[in-house]
Amino acid sequence: MQKVVEKERMRLVLRELKKLYPDSGTALRFASVFQLAVAVMLSAQCTDARVNIVTKELFKSLKTPKDFALAPLKDLEKLIYSTGYYHAKAKNIRAMARAVIEWHGGVVPDRMGDLVKLPGIGRKTANIILNEGYGIVEGIAVDTHVTRLSNRLGLTAHHDPVKIEQDLMTLAPRKDWWFLSNALIWHGRKVCHSRKPDCVGCALNKKCPSAFRA
Template sequence: MGTPLEPREEQVLEVLDRLYDEYPDSTISLDFSNRLELLVAVVLSAQCTDERVNGVTADLFEKYRTPEDYATADVDELSDDIGSITYHNNKAKWLKSAAETIVEEHGGEVPDTMEELTELTGVGRKTANVVLQHGHDVVEGVVVDTHVRRLSRRLGITEEEYPKGIERDLMSIVPEADWQQYTHLLISHGRATCTAINPDCGDCVLEDVCPSSKLDHEVDLASGEPWG
């Protein structure tokens, strides 16, 4: 007999099973055609919607095609080019600096290791994970964005508060084969149903296994289990 699963592991498997059925085509929603575009898009997406990022990068990627283009750009002009993105002044500086490093230290190629990626200006572990997974087909961890943080905590999968702790916790209980899709599935569900302000518990495929559900349940007195 195998080792019994702990409650959180059972919860993860149930959540994955239902969300795979609900969102069979769930994947990254940023538009990109190469690793550089992916890196730029993910940096821009911090605290900004993917929809807005995609609107900006449609023109940006026509103007800036290589790391050298970003490295030699006038930072004020680059900032204007991404002007509708949150924190565009800082992100313009980050993109220029990261591109300079890519040109000077990596031969113009986006790095393929966590260590090298996180040494780039503006690139934290979350961004690096996305670039590795979708640019290099390397899955080293779980991408923890605002949806993954919110839903993982609401569903009782983790009690950690901050991304590093959440990722470490998730890596210990989410099957490694599901690390990448776990993020996409929770993002899809977070956007569609389990929103930050008014989650639609009445239309949620996870409602009956969610300890944070806002719905009241009658209880079967014989079993102690909720009905419905």
């Protein structure tokens, strides 16, 4: 019975989100699937706007997996410094580039199973690469916004991204999976902020069990 309620809520939420964010998509800028992978890795704990500023310069000097694989770590760290966690990100990006060359002949793989074996790439990043890079929808990317909104909207009771993804995939039709992820991210950025959600101005407030209580 509970699933029926959640499914209906998902239907209504999707309907509103489609009105609010008809053109939702990633804000990250990239010129190849490999650059998309780098941009998504840089976006951890950082805004897309900041990542775009950094990659505009970064991709002028480093473009291909080979460029990144051969880049001295210190140089890479300097270039990505302002995205935060630059030491770990530089190490992971270089290791990812080397693995793409050694294991996949320099081409970012288009299968979830292969992607999540690359250094620094988890299911969320892999879902974004598959969809934005290859047009393949295999799941729903769950970041902090999707986690927060899915809980507030009563679409899941879980906090683990893998379990949240499973719940959302059960409730939403497959054709809407990618839209849902992007639209929840936009709504989280614009309206349902983590500390001060704007429930008064939120178009979902009549369907949201957390309205005026979050």
